[in-house]
Amino acid sequence: MIQKGLLKEFQKTVGAANVFTDHADLLTYSYDAAVLEPVLPAVALRPTTGEALSKVVRLCNENLLPLTVRGAGTNLSGGTVPSAKGVVVVTNALNQILEINEADMYAVVQPGVVTAKLAAAVEARGLFYPPDPGSQAVSTLGGNVAENAGGLRGLKYGVTGDYVMGLQFFDVNGEPITTGSRTVKCATGYNLAGLMVGSEGTLGVFNKITLKLIPLPADQKAMMAVFDEMENASETVAAIIADHIVPATLEYMDNFTIRAVEAYSRVGLPVDAAALLLIEVDGHPAQVEEDAQKVVSLCKKFGAASIKVAVDAVERDSVWEARRSALSALAKLKPTLILEDATVPRSKIPDMVRAMQDISRQYGIEIGTFGHAGDGNLHPTILTDRRNKQEWEKVEAAIEAIFDKALELGGTLSGEHGTGIAKSCFLEKETGPATILYSKRVKSALDPNNILNPDKIIG
Amino acid sequence: MIQKGLLKEFQKTVGAANVFTDHADLLTYSYDAAVLEPVLPAVALRPTTGEALSKVVRLCNENLLPLTVRGAGTNLSGGTVPSAKGVVVVTNALNQILEINEADMYAVVQPGVVTAKLAAAVEARGLFYPPDPGSQAVSTLGGNVAENAGGLRGLKYGVTGDYVMGLQFFDVNGEPITTGSRTVKCATGYNLAGLMVGSEGTLGVFNKITLKLIPLPADQKAMMAVFDEMENASETVAAIIADHIVPATLEYMDNFTIRAVEAYSRVGLPVDAAALLLIEVDGHPAQVEEDAQKVVSLCKKFGAASIKVAVDAVERDSVWEARRSALSALAKLKPTLILEDATVPRSKIPDMVRAMQDISRQYGIEIGTFGHAGDGNLHPTILTDRRNKQEWEKVEAAIEAIFDKALELGGTLSGEHGTGIAKSCFLEKETGPATILYSKRVKSALDPNNILNPDKIIG
Numbered sequence A, B: 001m002i003q004k005g006l007l008k009e010f011q012k013t014v015g016a017a018n019v020f021t022d023h024a025d026l027l028t029y030s031y032d033a034a035v036l037e038p039v040l041p042a043v044a045l046r047p048t049t050g051e052a053l054s055k056v057v058r059l060c061n062e063n064l065l066p067l068t069v070r071g072a073g074t075n076l077s078g079g080t081v082p083s084a085k086g087v088v089v090v091t092n093a094l095n096q097i098l099e100i101n102e103a104d105m106y107a108v109v110q111p112g113v114v115t116a117k118l119a120a121a122v123e124a125r126g127l128f129y130p131p132d133p134g135s136q137a138v139s140t141l142g143g144n145v146a147e148n149a150g151g152l153r154g155l156k157y158g159v160t161g162d163y164v165m166g167l168q169f170f171d172v173n174g175e176p177i178t179t180g181s182r183t184v185k186c187a188t189g190y191n192l193a194g195l196m197v198g199s200e201g202t203l204g205v206f207n208k209i210t211l212k213l214i215p216l217p218a219d220q221k222a223m224m225a226v227f228d229e230m231e232n233a234s235e236t237v238a239a240i241i242a243d244h245i246v247p248a249t250l251e252y253m254d255n256f257t258i259r260a261v262e263a264y265s266r267v268g269l270p271v272d273a274a275a276l277l278l279i280e281v282d283g284h285p286a287q288v289e290e291d292a293q294k295v296v297s298l299c300k301k302f303g304a305a306s307i308k309v310a311v312d313a314v315e316r317d318s319v320w321e322a323r324r325s326a327l328s329a330l331a332k333l334k335p336t337l338i339l340e341d342a343t344v345p346r347s348k349i350p351d352m353v354r355a356m357q358d359i360s361r362q363y364g365i366e367i368g369t370f371g372h373a374g375d376g377n378l379h380p381t382i383l384t385d386r387r388n389k390q391e392w393e394k395v396e397a398a399i400e401a402i403f404d405k406a407l408e409l410g411g412t413l414s415g416e417h418g419t420g421i422a423k424s425c426f427l428e429k430e431t432g433p434a435t436i437l438y439s440k441r442v443k444s445a446l447d448p449n450n451i452l453n454p455d456k457i458i459g
Helices: A004-014 A023-028 A050-062 A115-123 A141-147 A192-196 A230-242 A255-265 A285-301 A313-324 A326-331 A346-363 A389-408 A424-431 A433-446 B004-014 B023-028 B050-062 B115-123 B141-147 B192-196 B230-242 B255-265 B285-301 B313-324 B326-331 B346-363 B389-408 B424-431 B433-446
Strands: A043-045 A067-070 A087-090 A097-101 A106-109 A164-170 A176-180 A205-212 A219-227 A249-254 A275-283 A304-309 A336-339 A366-372 A377-384 B043-045 B067-070 B087-090 B097-101 B106-109 B164-170 B176-180 B205-212 B219-227 B249-254 B275-283 B304-309 B336-339 B366-372 B377-384
Touching (some): A023 A043, A050 A067, A050 A087, A050 A164, A050 A205, A067 A141, A067 A205, A097 A115, A141 A205, A164 A192, A176 A192, A176 B424, A176 B433, A192 B433, A219 A230, A230 A249, A230 A304, A230 A346, A249 A255, A255 A313, A255 A326, A255 A366, A275 A285, A275 A313, A285 A304, A313 A326, A326 A336, A326 A377, A346 A377, A377 A389, A389 A424, A424 A433, A424 B176, A433 B192, A433 B433, B004 B043, B050 B067, B050 B087, B050 B205, B067 B141, B067 B205, B115 B141, B141 B205, B164 B192, B219 B230, B219 B313, B230 B249, B230 B285, B230 B304, B230 B346, B249 B255, B249 B346, B255 B313, B255 B326, B255 B366, B275 B285, B285 B304, B313 B326, B326 B336, B326 B366, B326 B377, B346 B389, B377 B389, B389 B424, B424 B433
Parallel strands (some): B043 B087, B067 B087
Antiparallel strands (some): A106 A205, A164 A176, A164 A205, A219 A275, A219 A304, A249 A275, A249 A366, A336 A377, A366 A377, B097 B106, B106 B205, B164 B176, B164 B205, B219 B304, B249 B275, B249 B366, B366 B377
C-alpha cells in the first residue's frame, strides 16, 4: 500500500484520473510477455507530461519506492515485471512524435510512441525507420530502446540501438540528462546513450528519444525456399552470408512451426517441408535483381526442393504475414510458450539448429524453432504447461542447455530480448564475475537506493 | 619520479627494455596532436602481453599513479596528454590481428593494431572495415575506439563505435571485463561496450577489440565539383542529402584550403575556385551510375562551374590524395594549427560555412575550412602562432564562438575528435550540469582513485 500523503502527491502530479490502484488495473501491469510469476505493484501512474514524469521519478526515489516504467509490456525477459508494492509508470500518454526532420533525417519522439506508428509516419515521407521487433504493432519506442529490441531486419539494418542518436532522460533524482545529438556524428562527453540502450529502465527514465532515419530502399523482393532437409536450409543460410549477400531479412522456420502457422492462418504453407527460408533482399532495383538471382541459385545448390519469388506486393505480404504469425500460432498449441533468443555467430546456425533438435529429444519437450537465421538469432520456442511441475523441471534444464550450447558456439544469451529477470542468473556464465561487479558499480552509482526497476539484468 | 621498488616491479612486469624513463623518451609522450601544453610523465611502459597490461593497471591503481594509455597519439583533443609524473602505457607492442573471421565477418584485434593495417588485411579477403580517420596510416584501433574516431566515410558507414561488437578490457583493478559478443546482435547484460566507446581511457583499458566487418562495395566513383561561390557548394551538400542520396564520402574544401593543398602537393587543383566538393558514391554498379548522375546534375543545378568524374583508379586516388593532404598542407602555413570538429545537423552546413567566414573576419584570424560536409562535420582549421599572445586570445575567443554557433544550430562540440582536455570546459554548455554530474558518478564508481587518464572529458 502506498502511504496516503504520497498517493495525493501522485494524484496532484499526474492527475487523479491517471492514478490506478484498483486490483483489476494493477493485475494488467503485473506481468509481461515473459513466462514469470506475476508481481502486483501498489500503484500505476500515467503521466501526461515530461515534467510529471520527472516528478514521479523524484518522488519514488525520495520515498524509496521501486519504479518500473512500462511501454506496451511486450518484452520477453521480464524487464517490465514490477517490484512487489512498487510503482508502475505507464508511458502510453507520452505518445507524441515531436519532430520528423526530413532534411536531417531524424525523428524526436516521446517514449510511448508505438513503433509501427513512427515507421508509417516516416515512410509516408520517403524515409525508413528499420527496426521492426515482432511486437512492433503495439510495442513502444521507449521500450525498444530500453530493451535494445531487434527484429526481422537486423541482418542488414541493425537493431534499435543503432538508430539512437540522442536521448533526454531523467536520472533517479528526476534531473534531465542530455546525451548524443541531432547530428550523425557525436563524440562529445561520455556515450551515455550507448549505456542507456538495453539498460531496461535501471539507470534512468527516458523522456525524449532522437532516432536516426535513412532513405527508403527503392525496391525489394521476397522469396520463400522450401527444404526437405532441415540441415540443407541452415547450410543455405551460412552460404548466403559467406557469399557476401546481405539480405534485409533471412528467416528460418522449422516443420513444427510451419504446421502451427498453417493451422493458424491457412496461408498455404507446405506443411510437409522440413524447413522454410523466408528471404527479402532490398536496395537499388539492379542490386535486388542480382541478389535475388544469387539467393535462388544458392538455395538450389544447397538442396531446396523449390523456391518461389513473390511477384507482387500481395505475395510479398503473405510471406511476411506467415512469418509474423509464428509466435501467435505456436502460442495456440500449449498453455505456456517460452520464446528464447540465444544467438550464435552466423556460420554456427547449422550447429545450433542440430542442437535444438538434440535438446528437444534429450529432454522430451517440444521446441519449435524459427527466427532471424541471418543474424544467428534463432528463436527456439518451448511449448509446455507451466502447471505440470515434472515437465517444468525438464523445461528449465532444457533452457539452460540452450544457453550453454549458444555460449559453447561462441554466442550470447540474448540477441534481442534482453536479460531482464529471466536471464540474469545466467549472465555470469557469459561474462564472468568481474563484469557483473563492474556493472553493479555503475548501477549503484546511478541509483544508490536501487529504486529504478530493481532485480533486472544483474539481479 | 617513480619509487624505485615500483620501477623494479614495472621492469619485472613488462621487461626492463620496455620501461622508459629517459627525458628524451618521455618528451615523445608528453603531447598529442591537440594544441596544448606538453606534460611530462614519470615513466612510459610498453607491455607486450595482456597479462602484463593488466598487471600494470593494477599496480598504477595500488600506487595511486595516473595512467594514460597511448596508441599513436594522433588524437586532436588532448586525450593522450598524460598527467604530470604519471605513467604512459604505449600499446605498440600489442599489435596483433588475432582473428579475421570471414564467415562471420568480424575481426579480433589487440589495441595497438594500426587502423590501415586492419583495413588492408580485411580488404585482401573481400571484406571492408569502413572507419577511416585522417590519421589511419598510423592511428591505432584502441585509440580509435577510445576516441570514437570518425573519418571520411561517416556519412554512409558510420564511425568506429558503429563497428565495435565486443570488448575485453581491464577495469582499474586489472580485472578482465567482457562485453558484447561475436554475434551481430547482443542484448545481454549492460551495453558496456557502448559506454567504453569514446570514453578516452577513463573507465578501463582495452585488451581485445572485436570489430564488425562488412562486404566490400562492388564499385565506386569519385567526383570533384568546382564552385565559384562558397554558398553554392554548401547548398549543394544540403541538396544531395535532401535528395536521399547517401554518398560514401562528401567532402568540402574552401579556397584557403585549396590553395594550401595545391602549394603543398601540386595535384592540379583549381586555385581560383571558391570551394570544392569531393564526392564518392559506392555500391552496386547500377546504383553507383545512377547516384553519380544525380550528383552531377545537382551540382550543376546548384551552380557548380564544372564537375569532373574520375575515369579510373589513378584519377580517383588523386582526388582523395588531395583531400587527405589538407591537414599537412595547412600545417605548413603557420607554426600552430588548431583543427576543430564542431558538428551541425547536415542541413545547417550552409549556415555553418557562413558563420566560419564571419568569425574569421570578426576576430581577424585565418580559418581554413574543409571536412566531412555530408555529416555536418566540418573542420574549421585555425592557423596561428601560439607564441603570439595577443593573437592567441583572439583565437581562444574564436574557438568559443565556433562552439557557440554549432550549438545554436542544434549541433555538438565534437563530431569525431572527442572531448579530451581541449573541450571539457565547454561540455556543460551542451549538456547542462546534471549530465556532468551523472557522468562524474559513473567515473567515480569505476575509478574511485581517479587514476585512469584523469582530467579528460569531464575535467
